[in-house]
Amino acid sequence: MRSFPPQSRVEHDRVDLSVCSVNGLLCLMLWKQKAKVRIHLPWQVWNPLTNKWKQLPSCKHKTVNRGTYFVHAFSDDTTKSYKILMAHNPKKHLYQYTDTDTSLVTEIYDSATDTWREASPYNLQLPLSPLNQAPKRGVRCDDVIYFVTRTSNENILLSYDIKKDQWHEEITDEECMEIFEWDGRVMTAMPLLTNGFYMYEDFYRISIFERNSATKRWVDTGIEIPYKIRNKFVEDEEGVEIAASGNHLAITGYTRDGSFRIAIYKRAENYWRFPPTGAFSDKIRQARVEGLFQFKPRLESVP
Incomplete structure (x- = not known):
């Protein structure tokens, strides 16, 4: 197998915490520094065996890591495609996440159409902690993608139903x-x-x-x-x-x-x-x- 791509393409300090695996491909989210804030660049998709790359189109909503966002890559057997879920606060400026920021915008990339689709908006019932300043990668079981995150004093199990296009949240064990x-x-x-x-x-x-x-x-x-x-x-x-x-x-x-x-x-x-x-x-x-x-x-x- 080929080694990790050369530093000219992906420098190790520019690879964010979001690296997903789907259908034999690696999906990487990169970032750049701007005004002391990391601005995320378009996703890169890579096949390590063939060393073939593809840069995906940009999401509609700009993201920065001054707040929690959720990412997961998954396959769609019906269309033989792969998809990437991104959910985050929709603010477009450089912001500090606060307890009043409860809206969650969901965008889904589909390789079959090479486009991002904006899903139904969702308002969190329990505002997330401002200390959550890192991407959360999900876990898929059946047609539901699960994430663990935090409010100021509780752990939350957040889930997204792929078929129903719906979010759900519940309080979970504080040690989870x-x-x-x-x-x-x-x-x-x-x-x-x-x-x-x-x-x-x-x-x-x-x-x-x-x-x-x-x-x-x-x-x-x-x-x-x-x-x-x-x-x-x-x-x-x-x-x-x-x-x-x-x-x-x-x-x-x-x-x-x-x-x-x-x-x-x-x-x-x-x-x-x-x-x-x-x-x-x-x-x-x-x-x-x-x-x-x-x-x-x-x-x-x-x-």
Whole structure:
């Protein structure tokens, strides 16, 4: 496989936190600095196998990272196309997000028409925290895309129904900071509780939870992340990222000694391990990991 594109095309410090995978393609959102504010450029779509690129047309609404916005790329089997969802506050000037900014504009790019479509407007019931100044990448299960975000004092599970073109929001567990998809289920990792208190074992115990769509509650799967595994990583609210498929679950992030590691869990064997460390590019900076996803390259995929 070809390496990441040359620095003349995509400099590592200009790639924003929004990198999505769809139909064997990578979708990247870039930015430029303007008046101390990052202005986002049109999306770039890239096939790493053929090194073919495409710059998408600009969205109707200008975006800056002075507030939360939500992004996700997904495929449409009916039209054999890929789509990109972008939802954010519609203000067009350089602004500081405040609790009064509750409107959410939704734009969807369709590769079949090479255009952006503006979906129905939505007003958030619960205003988001002004501290949410980073893009949130979603998790798709069936025809619903889920996002986790925050108000000033609560965590919110925000979802967009693709077929109904509707948004929904609900208050979720305060410890639910990140979500991931595992074979069509919405999952998260949270501390275990007993009678309302954390179960302490070397500080606390972390387990994998599955969302029950009927009760809208998180159910413990019984899969626990051992202390010897999570203690390797830098512990903060978003210090690691998780992806899963089939029998395997992967946790990745920066370790306490500054290296970059991946831990693998095999569900059938109920077994955790650290694969041998590999050599990573010196361009990978020691910083918080922002996103982990599965990518299956396809030679026939056209941006």
